[in-house]
Amino acid sequence: MKFTVDRAVLLKALAHVQSVVERRNTIPILANVLLEAREGGLRLTATDMEIAVVEDVPGVTVGRTGRTTAPAATLFELVRKLPDSAKLELDHPGGDAQMTLRAGRFDAKLAVLPVEDFPSMTEGKL
Numbered sequence: 832m833k834f835t836v837d838r839a840v841l842l843k844a845l846a847h848v849q850s851v852v853e854r855r856n857t858i859p860i861l862a863n864v865l866l867e868a869r870e871g872g873l874r875l876t877a878t879d880m881e882i883a884v885v886e887d888v889p890g891v892t893v894g895r896t897g898r899t900t901a902p903a904a905t906l907f908e909l910v911r912k913l914p915d916s917a918k919l920e921l922d923h924p925g926g927d928a929q930m931t932l933r934a935g936r937f938d939a940k941l942a943v944l945p946v947e948d949f950p951s952m953t954e955g956k957l
Contacts, residue, residue, distance in 0.1 A: 832868045832897025838917040844886045845907045848877040851884050852903040860948040863900035868893045883952050898946045899923040
């Protein structure tokens with residue numbers, strides 16, 4: 832998975848989905864956000880097993896489709912602290928336990944959890 836997006840666009844979407852992220856960390860995957868880069872763009876999903884928030888992010892250039900999870904609070908804070916005009920590139924080659932976030936000279940690696948651990952949801956039900 833690889834995509835490029837404006838900081839402001841991603842920050843707005845992350846702020847929305849992270850509002851339901853599990854804070855107690857009794858189940859580690861619930862502290863993560865599911866990122867799905869696909870032909871139509873980027874979709875972010877977060878849940879606390881009672882409420883799920885799904886956000887389609889506009890203005891994303893997808894270089895490689897794929898799915899991964901990332902710690903929602905950490906990703907949000909990193910994106911929040913970058914300059915307003917930053918263009919972000921997120922890259923997860925697949926099979927790796929890390930995702931890379933780049934913006935100009937900034938480069939960070941985030942630990943990811945397997946997508947298979949993220950709760951599957953259907954319309955109206957978790």
